[in-house]
Amino acid sequence: MSKAKKSNNDISGMSRLFGDLANRTSLAAGRATTFCVAVGVVIVWAISGPLFHFSDTWQLVINTGTTIVTFLMVFLIQNSQNRDSAAIQVKLDELIRVGAARNSLVGIEHLTDVEIEELRDKCEARAKAEKIGDETLDRTRNSATRAAQEVAS
Secondary structure (H helix, E strand, O other): OOHHHHHHHHHHHHHHHHHHHHHHHHHHHOOHHHHHHHHHHHHHHHHOOOOOOOOHHHHHHHHHHHHHHHHHHHHHHHHHHHHHHHHHHHHHHHHHHHOOOOHHHOOHHHOOHHHHHHHHHHHHHHHHHHHHHHHHHHHHHHHHHHHHHHHHO
16 A cells, blocks of 8 residues: 555544544533533532632642633534534535526635625625516516406406
């Protein structure tokens, strides 16, 4: 096996392992049980305050612990969100591709903020124009129906 191929497999395996870990951690972090455990840790820490005379070390324990957990959770949750967002984007792109929507919208997530805003403005203008067209068509139909009823009576 070539060195490049082995390296790609290692990266893929590492990526899969990290993705699985991120998914499981995100699911666990969102459970009520995990929240209760975290509250329990804080309560135990607070109750232990008098035992340690509310020392700087006692405060440093909770500060360091929460900082480390927060730091690591940011990366795990961001990874899960990135994958979820990418999966949703692929699904939306496929719906656009097979549906009646404009295929030119596939992949617009790669445009700049300004380009996306321009597309949004154009879509809103088309929607307003369609609404006005529908309202005009309804008025024309109603007028035609009234005229036909007058002629028939």
